[in-house]
Amino acid sequence: MRRRPDRSPGRSARPSGPRRTRAPLSPRHRFRIVVPLVLLAFVASVLLVEGYTTRGFAGDQEGRGGPPATGVPRRITGGGPVVDITGDHQRTYRTPDKTVVLTFDDGPDPTWTPRIRAVLDHYRTPGTFFVTGQQTARHPGVLRRVVRSGHEIGVHTFSHPDLATRSASAVDRELALTQLALAGAAGINTSLMRMPYSSVPSALDDSAWSVARRLGEKGYVLAFIDQDTNDWRRPGARAIADAAIPKVPGRGAVVLLHDAGGDRSQTVEALRTLIPRLKAQGYRFTTLADLVGTDSFTSPVDTADRWSGRIFVAAVTVSGAAVSAVSVLLLVVGSLVLARCVLLLVLARHHARRQRRPDSGRHGPVTRPVSVVVPAYNEELCIAKTLRSLAASDHPVEIIVVDDGSRDGTADIAQSLALANVTVIRRPNGGKPSALNTGVLRASHDIVVMLDADTVFAPSTVGRLVQPFADPSVGAVAGNAKVGNRRRLLGRWQHIEYVMGFNLDRRMYDLLRCLPTIPGAAGAFRAEALRDAGMMSADTLAEDTDITMALHRAGWEVRYAPDALAWTEAPSSLRQLWRQRYRWSYGTMQATWKHRHALFERGHGGHFGRLGLPLLAVFQIFTPLLAPLIDILAVYGLVFGNPRTTALAWSGVLAVQAVCAVYAFHLDGERLRPLWALPLQQVVYRQVMYLVLVQACLTAINGYRLPWQRLKRSGDVMLPPQPSTRRT
Structure with a gap:
């Protein structure tokens, strides 16, 4: 799973060379789009065949009775x-x-x-x-x-x-x-x-x-x-x-x-x-x-009828075997979903209690200045808001803007703000990892905060993000990234996903000491740790996951700071969401494959390899890939089974998800009102993530080098009022 080194991963990725017009879908692109749809159609077809050919009956238990016959000879x-x-x-x-x-x-x-x-x-x-x-x-x-x-x-x-x-x-x-x-x-x-x-x-x-x-x-x-x-x-x-x-x-x-x-x-x-x-x-x-x-x-x-019958019987046989396999997989998925929810709730609660405990006193607070690196490519809609939020930080910062060959006014806007401690570096386009490395090399301080150019920090974010570095064993810290444009339905869905999924997951991984990803929207690194890990790499489409895994293998601890809040711009259309998650899924697979040897290493790297990599594969690849079975079999049960039992079972799955969501919102100090969109979000996201993951798997299997795809910016990230946040 290799990619072009000049392509930049992540949400702020940028292309090199002139912009190209949109070309028709190639056969390979069509293949990766058609196959997931064909798989869904196949599952639906076998369920229909199996449902109709196995619908239960009572048998001749009682002869039917009707009114007295008047027309029967x-x-x-x-x-x-x-x-x-x-x-x-x-x-x-x-x-x-x-x-x-x-x-x-x-x-x-x-x-x-x-x-x-x-x-x-x-x-x-x-x-x-x-x-x-x-x-x-x-x-x-x-x-x-x-x-x-x-x-x-x-x-x-x-x-x-x-x-x-x-x-x-x-x-x-x-x-x-x-x-x-x-x-x-x-x-x-x-x-x-x-x-x-x-x-x-x-x-x-x-x-x-x-x-x-x-x-x-x-x-x-x-x-x-x-x-x-x-x-x-x-x-x-x-x-x-x-x-x-x-x-x-x-x-x-x-x-x-x-x-x-x-x-x-x-x-x-x-x-x-x-x-x-x-x-x-x-x-x-x-x-x-x-x-x-x-x-x-x-x-x-005759021969024609015989072969028609054989095809029909074969279809029933295949559907029966397929449904049996699907039923087993559903049992596996249901068990995994339940186990994941229980694990998340238990570990998140323990993590929150640990965060509220007073410091042991071994390490004092981190008060020294830090460097903040902001890679930017064609971010004129966002850069001013991002830099003003950093300049308002209550922690001393040096801000380095690396303009990676922008063709709009990104660099000019950054300079025109005339903010103190802001340095703008102009360089030819080389991709996000290269831009980040340029900023790290120009940094004056040993702690480097990185964020995307469409992200807004609260004044307290930098200070809270760097506090775990008081422990000299910590090499990186993940912040709490939130959706800043959540006014529309798609934004609310992603808001639920960020709070419920990403941050509960990070609490679990943090407690288990195997956090797999420092988000590009809010992360901090020790410069020494970055050098030990080989700096940011363009080997994968997920440079943030790649560097995090490399830090583990280099022996550094990676922590999560849930009170270090950042608001980032999420995709505003299903097409943009698809592109983003496609990159994330494929990049995660690349990074996992690249660092697979951690499974056999000793020390902290081996701990991450034997715990973090399996958890990542099970909960971020395998389970989402099979999760649509819950909805497909729910429809099957409503049509061919017991509707009441099916509805209760599906509602039970949703209730478990709702419990996790409510607790996650409670921990993050978020209002519960957006959770009205949870039922539809669960149904739609399962299908979208299934299609994305299948497409990413096919891309990985055939070795295709995923081309760059840039997300459109709207610049409508809003910083919520600070009293609404809750420190845990």
Whole structure:
């Protein structure tokens, strides 16, 4: 992960050479934009397929009941359990005496269907399996083995709805998807069907009869029952076997059992008793096709239908595997989010208490003057406000403005202010790291404060920022950067992110002695420490993270001063936000990779490598990359699952985030009013950060050198009234 050395990272980055006009997106750019969207679309697609093909059903637990039938012919209601109303004729078929047809609904099931099939095969008894398209698509191998054993197959719709309550188009879709699943799983179609929630023909009402006629027009022979074993109630294997025996001795019967929809161990055990018992009484077992006098209701499909079915079944299989993986990842992400929030709250509270403790007395206050370096490139809208805030500092400062080849009036404005102790250095454009190094080399004092040219300091900021340097082991100190342009919604979102995320994180990292980044908006360095770490480097797009990691590896402590407040200009559009976070994400990855050898070092560098780098990878790369799963699966649960449970779970995640946010705002002395935007901020930011991180990962993988992108300035950073701040 290398980059051009003349490109300057961070928010105040500046290009070298003439400005170029915007060019069309290259194929490589399009690739990095399209891939995240394709990944999101893929996840959404598999969830839709999985949701529709696995939507739960209650099974044939109770036959549906409606008003008394007035339009159902008596020959149907008083006829046999097999109804053929195809074509222009209406006829029914009764079960011959001493004949039993064993039928099984709601399968195939990967656990119980094979066991039932094994019992039937053992006694050489045919069975009729009325399968749903959902189960067939999810378990095609189970159905193929049933077909190979010679058993009869019938349709039981795709998702087991009450067809009498569905529209004609919905009924057609149920049938078409089921036949598609049958074609893909076993290469067959069938014209035998049992409507869900149906029982004996005499129970048909007018609405069910209307559906039955439509099914007959489509060529389906309908199967009803003579006897219901109620095995779904699990009354016991003996009770199930007794219920399957014809009530009138010697009469035949179509018997209803189930091979799916729950624990069917009693059904399996009942078959082991029932079949030998009926055979001993002289009964024979047959299929519904035999009752009608046809060889089979099934027929092979042509090549086109077979491949269409295979594609459909493959899509269901892939979606099932993908959803299983997504569910595991969601569990991981949920655990990480919860663990992170708990860790942040506990450590932030401990950090705040430590900050309020009186000084131990080992080191006195830092009162000596410090140098302040302000790198600037085309910052005429911001530079005056920044320099005036520094000049108002209550700590003695030397201010060095390094104009890095600006093509506007930045340097002239800085000089025209005529502020005391301000030096303006003009130099050709060389990038932000080079400009910072120039300022450090010109500094007169051993402590150097660095800030971006769009950042405003409070009068007390410099003094508070340098106090940790009383400890000679401290090489750098991070300030508390806040969003200064928070009047619009995007600004409020970033304000919440800065207070809730960045500063709570810094408190945690500070307590663990592994702070990974000194923000470019507010940071202070010991000049000796900078030299030990090799000065600012242009190796990555995140020079602030790079130098911080280098300081750890050089043996220096890095601290956080939450009361050293700075207000910086945040991106004012989603496009600008995307560019900024893209650089930050990619730069963080570069810096992490560059300093990966800290994992194996000793001393303070090894402590940072084995604690700070994993925390950074887990909480700033891995977790945000997977966080959109929370929202995607929330939508999935609302559509295909239990909406109430899903809403409660999502609200719980949001509540945990809200607790962290409220406590973070409390620690920083911020008003809670902006938190009304937290729910939408959580949803939108997860998606934006996901897309940014995926794009950054793809950039890192293909080794692309990220070009410079400068953010537009508005100069509307506001310094809040000082009484609103809280020292911790």
